[in-house]
Amino acid sequence: MTTDSVKGGDGTTTDSVKGGDGTTTDSVHGGGGTTTVSVHGLGYVGLPTAALFANNGYTVYGVDTQPDKLERLRTDGADFREAALNDYVDRVLGTDALHLREHPVESDYHLICVPTPFDHDREAADLSYVRAAAEGIAPKLRPGDTVVVESTVPPGTTANVVGETLERNGDLLRETFNLAFCPETVLPGSILEELRGNDRIVGGIDDEATAAARDLFAGVVDGDIHTAPDAATAEFAKLAQNTHRDANIAIANELAKVARDHGVVPRPAFDLANEHPRVDLLHPGPGVGGHCLPVDPLYLGQHSDHVALIEHARAVNDGMVYYVRDLLEEGLGSLAEKRVAVFGLAYKGNVADTRNSPATRFVETLGETPELVATDGGNVVDVRVHDPHVAEAGVDLWSQSAALEGADALVFMTDHDEFTELDPETVAERMDDNVVVDARGLTDESWHEAGLDVRRL
Ligand SMILES: NC(=O)c1ccc[n+]([C@@H]2O[C@H](COP(=O)([O-])OP(=O)(O)OC[C@H]3O[C@@H](n4cnc5c(N)ncnc54)[C@H](O)[C@@H]3O)[C@@H](O)[C@H]2O)c1
Ligand SMILES: CC(=O)N[C@@H]1[C@@H](OP(=O)(O)OP(=O)(O)OC[C@H]2O[C@@H](n3ccc(=O)[nH]c3=O)[C@H](O)[C@@H]2O)O[C@H](CO)[C@@H](O)[C@@H]1O
Known part of the structure; x- marks a missing residue:
C-alpha cells in the first residue's frame, strides 16, 4: 500500500x-x-x-x-x-x-x-x-x-x-x-x-x-x-501514533524502576543512553494521563487478539502511581498520621486539564488505602494538593505555602514550570520532615544540599 x-x-x-x-x-x-x-x-x-x-x-x-x-x-x-x-x-x-x-x-x-x-x-x-x-x-x-x-x-x-x-x-x-x-x-x-x-x-x-x-x-x-x-488505514495510523508514544513512555517507566533497583538515578542514565544516535528514551514519570494516550491504545484491541505488548505498556503506565506511592512510603516509613504535599494535579506540565491525570489517581489511592482510613471514615493521611494551573478539581486545593507548611513529604506529580522555580531552602524550612518524591525530574543537587531526602524517577 x-x-x-x-x-x-x-x-x-x-x-x-x-x-x-x-x-x-x-x-x-x-x-x-x-x-x-x-x-x-x-x-x-x-x-x-x-x-x-x-x-x-x-x-x-x-x-x-x-x-x-x-x-x-x-x-x-x-x-x-x-x-x-x-x-x-x-x-x-x-x-x-x-x-x-x-x-x-x-x-x-x-x-x-x-x-x-x-x-x-x-x-x-x-x-x-x-x-x-x-x-x-x-x-x-x-x-x-x-x-x-x-x-x-x-x-x-x-x-x-x-x-x-x-x-x-x-x-x-x-x-x-x-x-x-x-x-x-x-x-x-x-x-x-x-x-x-x-x-x-x-x-x-x-x-x-x-x-x-x-x-x-x-x-x-x-x-x-x-x-x-482508505479510511480504516487513516484511523489505524492515528491510533498507532498514540500507542507508540504510550508504549515508549512505558519502556521509560520500566527502565526507571529497574535503574532504581540498581541504585542508579534514572534520568542522568537516560541522558547518557540517548547520546546514541538511534536511541531516544522518553521521560519516566508517574504515569500517562490526558484525554487520548491512556485510551487510544485500547481501541486497537477491540478487533484484534495481538495487543499483548500494548496492553502491558498500559498496565506499566497505570501502575506508576503505586510505584510513586511505594517511594513515598519508603521515605516516610508509614503514611499514617503524615501530612503529604502533592504538587501538581494536571495530567502534564503547564496545562489545567486533569482528565485521566495520574496525580488524581495518586491522591485517590492514598484516600482509598484501608489502613489510612480512620474509623470515622476520615483519612489518617493528610493530603494537601497544590496546582497553580487548576482552578477546580474534585479535591481541595491549597496554596503553595499552606500545602508545604508542616508537611512530612512533598511529591511532585506534574512538571509545571512554577515548580522548577522553587527554592529548596525555603521548602525545607516550611516542611516538618524532609522527604521529597520527584516523579517528574524537577529537582537537582541543590535539593540534597538543602537537607532534603529526594527520591527521583
Ligand atoms: N482533546 C484533544 O487534545 C484531542 C486531540 C486529538 C483527538 N481528539 C479526539 O477528538 C474528539 C473530540 O475530543 P475533544 O477533546 O474535543 O472533546 P470535548 O469533550 O472537549 O468536546 C466535545 C464536544 O462535542 C459536543 N457534542 C457531543 N455530542 C454532540 C453531537 N451529537 N453533536 C454536536 N456536538 C456534540 C459536546 O457537547 C462537547 O462540547 C475525541 O474523539 C478525541 O479523542 C482529542
Ligand atoms: C503521539 C502524540 O504525541 N500524541 C499527542 C497526545 O497529546 P498528550 O497531551 O496526551 O501527550 P503527551 O504530551 O505525550 O502527554 C501524555 C501523558 O504522558 C506523560 N508523558 C509524556 C512524555 C514523556 O516523556 N513522559 C510522560 O510521562 C505526560 O506527562 C502525560 O501525562 O495525544 C493527543 C490526542 O490524541 C494528540 O493530539 C497529541 O499529538
Whole structure:
C-alpha cells in the first residue's frame, strides 16, 4: 500500500487546492465565504477547528448539543488556557464567519469532532456521540457534500458505523456523498500552533472522498497532507501514533524502576543512553494521563487478539502511581498520621486539564488505602494538593505555602514550570520532615544540599 503526500497551505505545489480565501482555482465548492463548513462538537478539537476555517474565509456553523456551552461562548468567548487561541476564536465569534447552532444545518462539509470515550465495562469505544452526530447530519446531507470524521475511533468506524448511520437516517445512497476520516493530532498546550502547522492524514471511503477531504484541509493548514488508501488505514495510523508514544513512555517507566533497583538515578542514565544516535528514551514519570494516550491504545484491541505488548505498556503506565506511592512510603516509613504535599494535579506540565491525570489517581489511592482510613471514615493521611494551573478539581486545593507548611513529604506529580522555580531552602524550612518524591525530574543537587531526602524517577 502506498500513501501520497501533498503540500498544504502555502500554495507552492500544484497538487494542493486552496479553499475559502478567494484564491481557489478548482476547489469543490469555491471560496470567499461561499463554502460552508459545519463543525459538530465544539470542544478542545472542534472549536479551534471551527475557528481555523472561519479565519480562512469559510462560512462556518459550529454545532454543539450543549446550549449552555453555546451561550457561554456567545457571552464570554473562548476560555482555553492559550491566550493566542482564545484571540483566534474570539476574532470570528459573533461574526458572519462563525455561526453557533444547537442543531445541524445544510453545509458543503460536515466535520465530526464529538467525544469517543472508552467504555471500560464493554471494553469498547463508546460511539454513541458519533452515531448521534451522524443521525443529525443525515437529513441535511445533499449529493456532493462531504462528511469528515475527526474524532478518534477504532478502525472501520468511518466506513461502517458513520456510513451506515448516514445512509439509514437520510435519503442518500453512500455513492452520492463523500465520507472520510482525518484525525486531529493537536497537542494540548500548543493547540493553535499544531492545528495550523501539523501534517494531516486523510483517508476516504473512495478516491473522491479522499480528494474532497484533502482539498479542504490543504486550504487551511501549513503542514503536508498525506492521503491514506482508505479510511480504516487513516484511523489505524492515528491510533498507532498514540500507542507508540504510550508504549515508549512505558519502556521509560520500566527502565526507571529497574535503574532504581540498581541504585542508579534514572534520568542522568537516560541522558547518557540517548547520546546514541538511534536511541531516544522518553521521560519516566508517574504515569500517562490526558484525554487520548491512556485510551487510544485500547481501541486497537477491540478487533484484534495481538495487543499483548500494548496492553502491558498500559498496565506499566497505570501502575506508576503505586510505584510513586511505594517511594513515598519508603521515605516516610508509614503514611499514617503524615501530612503529604502533592504538587501538581494536571495530567502534564503547564496545562489545567486533569482528565485521566495520574496525580488524581495518586491522591485517590492514598484516600482509598484501608489502613489510612480512620474509623470515622476520615483519612489518617493528610493530603494537601497544590496546582497553580487548576482552578477546580474534585479535591481541595491549597496554596503553595499552606500545602508545604508542616508537611512530612512533598511529591511532585506534574512538571509545571512554577515548580522548577522553587527554592529548596525555603521548602525545607516550611516542611516538618524532609522527604521529597520527584516523579517528574524537577529537582537537582541543590535539593540534597538543602537537607532534603529526594527520591527521583
Ligand atoms: N482533546 C484533544 O487534545 C484531542 C486531540 C486529538 C483527538 N481528539 C479526539 O477528538 C474528539 C473530540 O475530543 P475533544 O477533546 O474535543 O472533546 P470535548 O469533550 O472537549 O468536546 C466535545 C464536544 O462535542 C459536543 N457534542 C457531543 N455530542 C454532540 C453531537 N451529537 N453533536 C454536536 N456536538 C456534540 C459536546 O457537547 C462537547 O462540547 C475525541 O474523539 C478525541 O479523542 C482529542
Ligand atoms: C503521539 C502524540 O504525541 N500524541 C499527542 C497526545 O497529546 P498528550 O497531551 O496526551 O501527550 P503527551 O504530551 O505525550 O502527554 C501524555 C501523558 O504522558 C506523560 N508523558 C509524556 C512524555 C514523556 O516523556 N513522559 C510522560 O510521562 C505526560 O506527562 C502525560 O501525562 O495525544 C493527543 C490526542 O490524541 C494528540 O493530539 C497529541 O499529538
